[in-house]
Structures are given as structure tokens and as C-alpha cells.
Amino acid sequence: MARPEFLSLKDAIAAHVRDGDTIAMEGFTHLIPFAAGHEIIRQKRKELTLIRMTPDIIYDQLIGMGCASKLVFSWTGNPGVGSLHRMRDAYENAWPCPLTIEEHSHAAMANAYAAGAANLPFAVFRGYRGAELAKVNPNIRSVTCPFTGEELAAVPALRPDVAIVHAPVADREGNVLIEGIVGVNKEVVLAATRTAIVTVEEIVDSLRGAVNPNACVLPGWTIKAIVHVPGGAHPSFVHGRYDRDNAWYKAWDAIARERDSFLAWMDENVLRSGPEAFARHAGARA
Numbered sequence: 469m470a471r472p473e474f475l476s477l478k479d480a481i482a483a484h485v486r487d488g489d490t491i492a493m494e495g496f497t498h499l500i501p502f503a504a505g506h507e508i509i510r511q512k513r514k515e516l517t518l519i520r521m522t523p524d525i526i527y528d529q530l531i532g533m534g535c536a537s538k539l540v541f542s543w544t545g546n547p548g549v550g551s552l553h554r555m556r557d558a559y560e561n562a563w564p565c566p567l568t569i570e571e572h573s574h575a576a577m578a579n580a581y582a583a584g585a586a587n588l589p590f591a592v593f594r595g596y597r598g599a600e601l602a603k604v605n606p607n608i609r610s611v612t613c614p615f616t617g618e619e620l621a622a623v624p625a626l627r628p629d630v631a632i633v634h635a636p637v638a639d640r641e642g643n644v645l646i647e648g649i650v651g652v653n654k655e656v657v658l659a660a661t662r663t664a665i666v667t668v669e670e671i672v673d674s675l676r677g678a679v680n681p682n683a684c685v686l687p688g689w690t691i692k693a694i695v696h697v698p699g700g701a702h703p704s705f706v707h708g709r710y711d712r713d714n715a716w717y718k719a720w721d722a723i724a725r726e727r728d729s730f731l732a733w734m735d736e737n738v739l740r741s742g743p744e745a746f747a748r749h750a751g752a753r754a
Contacts, residue, residue, distance in 0.1 A: 472642040472691040477667065477700075477743045480693040481507045484663040485630055492519040492581075492628040492660070493526065496651030497547070498707055501634040502526050503700035503746045504667050506738045509533045519628055521577045521652065525703070525720050528552040529738070532730055534564040540626075541569070542577045549717055553724040563727065571605060576623045581652045583625035584659030595621040631660035634701045635686075636709060638668045639675045642688025648707025650684045657690050664690060667697040669709055699746035
């Protein structure tokens, strides 16, 4: 089986992310691939459909810089702080470009990723009973179980063109180790139809001896590109390496509230910067 390529972040995004792609960038509370999102912004990708269970600041930045035309999600906000001002401005005022949204529950999206990973056309689960979300989302439907007659919720499988996740470590064979909260990182990589990119804190000769019971290993054949980006999840955290930068999340509320302050910050900290800016946040082992 083919091994993934080891690329620079610039080359990985240039080779695998295209205008108009459907992209899922996952990571639940930690392992959020901020560095990869910033490189997409620097390369000025447009008309992206962004999928994420919990779009937070990295999607606020992508939307605010005009990279996205659609958002598929199950919760959105700046965790513990408030709204995503750039996402709201795009949806409510079409700035810097119009944004359409498709909202689901967490259960729906988790099951939809699992269905995509299994190459199934849709996910079936118990959910949405008594909820009104189906009235505004035509992709929430129901099916009748052929065995019990029970009515169940159904949503289309999530099959992004490109999956991007962050992880603590990869070996030189291209196998990737995820520790801590795994979330849907495994499923989104397996669900990708064209490419999976993994940014990592560290590259080692072998994962042998490094795997504990609360870990997930993505084998190299599931991944197209691995990128060494120490600190690449900041301001989110990486279990056992560095902590969540809570002050950064709080500061973002004021930065993103107005268009001018947002654009000035992005110009200084993203457009004129690069992956090396993340290195200072890396843990001692990176």
C-alpha cells in the first residue's frame, strides 16, 4: 500500500486543496489544525464548503477571509466566550461573501462521518425526536426500520474531498498516533474521498512502545500527506504537550468583532506569517 508523502505545509495545501472543495477540519477541543487553516487562507482558496462539528475560531478566520461559501456544522461559537462574529457577518450580511449554512446535531454529524467512513450513502440513528431542526434542514429525513417498523432519523453521509486533522506524532512509515480525546478524527480521515492531510507535532522512527490503551492509530495507507508542524494546534491544546491558550480565545472576541480590526490582525499574524510562528507553542518533546 502507498505510504503518505512527507511535505511542507505550503506544498501539502498547494497539492491537495482546491477551490470549490468540501473540506472537513476536525479535532474536538484539542488537536484543532490551526496551522493548516492558516495556510489555506494564505493560499487564498475560495468557494470552500467547510464541515466541522464545532466550528470555532479557525473557521471564523477562514470565513472572514472569504474562503468559504457554505458551512455544515452542529454547533458554532467561540468556546466559553460567545459568538463567531465573522461567521455571523458572512451569514447575516454576506461579508466578505455570502455564506449558506446547514445545521445538524452532534449525533447526526458523528453518525454521518461514520457512514462516510464505511462508504455508506447515509446514516441512520435515533434522534431529532421533538426537535424542529428538520423544518429548516431538508437533509434531515426519516426512514422506517424494515425489521421493527420504528421510525428513525437519517442524514446523508459526510464524504469530504479533503480531511485535515492534527495529531501528536507520526512515524516514518506514515502511521499516525492520536492520544487524548479522539473525537471523530479517525472517521473523518476514513471518510475523505480524495485526500487526508495530517499535521503532527513530532515525527519518530517508530510508534512501537508509544501506544497506550487510550490511543488511536491511523495507518499510513489512510493518509496522503503528513506535515511536521510543532505547535500547529495552537491556541487549542495537544494532550500531554501544551495547554489550551484560554487568554487567546478571550482576546479573539474583541479582535473579530469589527471588520477592520479582524483584517488588520489577520494581515499581521497570518498573511505575513507562516507555520514557523506556531513552533514556540510546541511542547518540549516536539
